[in-house]
Amino acid sequence: MRVKRHKNHRRILRFFRLTFGIQEPYHVLVDGTFLTHALQQRVHVKEQLPKMLEGRTTPMTTGCILAELRSLGDRALGAVVVSKGYYRVKCGHDENPVGASQCIREQIGKTNARRFFVATQDPDLRLQLRSVPGVPLIRLNGPVPQLEEPSESTRRLAKEGEERKRGPSDWEKPKLPELKAKEVLKEALAAKPKAKRKKKGPAVSPNPKP
Numbered sequence: 001m002r003v004k005r006h007k008n009h010r011r012i013l014r015f016f017r018l019t020f021g022i023q024e025p026y027h028v029l030v031d032g033t034f035l036t037h038a039l040q041q042r043v044h045v046k047e048q049l050p051k052m053l054e055g056r057t058t059p060m061t062t063g064c065i066l067a068e069l070r071s072l073g074d075r076a077l078g079a080v081v082v083s084k085g086y087y088r089v090k091c092g093h094d095e096n097p098v099g100a101s102q103c104i105r106e107q108i109g110k111t112n113a114r115r116f117f118v119a120t121q122d123p124d125l126r127l128q129l130r131s132v133p134g135v136p137l138i139r140l141n142g143p144v145p146q147l148e149e150p151s152e153s154t155r156r157l158a159k160e161g162e163e164r165k166r167g168p169s170d171w172e173k174p175k176l177p178e179l180k181a182k183e184v185l186k187e188a189l190a191a192k193p194k195a196k197r198k199k200k201g202p203a204v205s206p207n208p209k210p
C-alpha cells in the first residue's frame with residue numbers, strides 16, 4: 001500500500017515537473033484547515049511533506065492565513081505557533097488581511113506562476129483550485145498525506161501543450177512538397193553551371209598532375 005502510494009506520488013510529481021516545470025525545492029502553501037487537521041492527527045507537517053514528496057520542501061504561510069488562525073482564538077493556538085515557523089510569503093495584504101482561502105487563490109492566480117503546491121482540507125478551496133491548471137494539491141487522509149491526481153483543467157492544458165508542440169510540424173507539412181519542389185528546382189539550376197565548371201575543372205585545377 002505504502003509502496004503503491006509512493007509510486008503514485010512519483011508519477012504525479014513527474015507529470016507536474018514535465019508539464020509545468022514544478023521542481024525542488026517544493027513550495028507548499030499550508031492553510032489553517034490542513035494544519036489543524038495535522039495537529040489533531042499528530043502529523044509533523046515539516047517532516048512529513050518532504051517524505052511524501054521525496055524532495056526538499058518548504059512549507060509556507062501568508063499573513064492572512066496567520067491572521068485567520070489567530071482570529072479563531074485558543075483552539076487554533078497550536079496551528080498559529082506551527083504556522084509562524086513557516087516561511088511567510090509576501091501576499092500583498094499586509095494592510096487589509098483577507099480570508100485565508102481568498103489569499104491563497106490570489107497567490108495562485110490564473111496560472112500558478114510561482115508554482116506553489118497547496119495543502120488544504122477545505123473542499124471548497126480545493127474545488128476552486130482544481131479549475132486552475134498546474135496546481136498540485138495535498139490533503140491529509142487521516143494521518144496520511146496524499147497528493148491529488150492532476151485536475152481535469154490541469155490535464156487539459158497539458159494535453160493542449162503537447163498538441164501545440166506537435167502543431168508546428170503538422171502545420172508545416174502542407175508546405176513540405178512546395179519546399180521540396182523549390183529545392184529540386186534550385187538544385188537543377190545550380191547543376192548546369194556546375195556541370196560547366198566540372199568540364200573546365202581539370203584546366204584550372206590548382207594541383208595539375210605533373
Ligand SMILES: [Zn+2]
Pocket residue numbers: 062063064065091092093097098103
Ligand atoms: Zn494575504
